[in-house]
Amino acid sequence: MAASILDQVRGKRNGTFQDIEATIEDQVETLRSEIAALTKLISKNSASQGKKVRNQAEAGYEDLIARSEDLLQQLQDGYARGASEVRETVRRHPAATIGAAAAFGLVIALLARR
Numbered sequence: 157m158a159a160s161i162l163d164q165v166r167g168k169r170n171g172t173f174q175d176i177e178a179t180i181e182d183q184v185e186t187l188r189s190e191i192a193a194l195t196k197l198i199s200k201n202s203a204s205q206g207k208k209v210r211n212q213a214e215a216g217y218e219d220l221i222a223r224s225e226d227l228l229q230q231l232q233d234g235y236a237r238g239a240s241e242v243r244e245t246v247r248r249h250p251a252a253t254i255g256a257a258a259a260f261g262l263v264i265a266l267l268a269r270r
């Protein structure tokens with residue numbers, strides 16, 4: 157009878173350890189699946205954020221190109237306007253223009269001598 161009691165206790169212990177071991181294995185497997193799901197979610201989120209940042213960068217680049225084209229057009233318009241004003245002034249006042257050019261040349265010559 158003593159042997160049978162010991163066998164029962166041992167059987168209960170082994171059963172308990174096996175239950176605990178099975179529970180731990182189940183938890184580990186659950187954790188693995190949750191980690192895999194989290195990895196997939198992070199990967200999707202990263203890809204989504206990457207696309208979002210790339211789209212913002214492309215929009216910013218296109219905006220920068222549009223602004224630079226506008227600025228270039230404004231500079232070209234200003235240069236053309238200034239050139240036409242100079243031509244018009246020379247046509248209206250040819251003698252004053254020649255005198256101003258001569259005075260400018262004289263000042264440059266005097267500065268170069270020093």
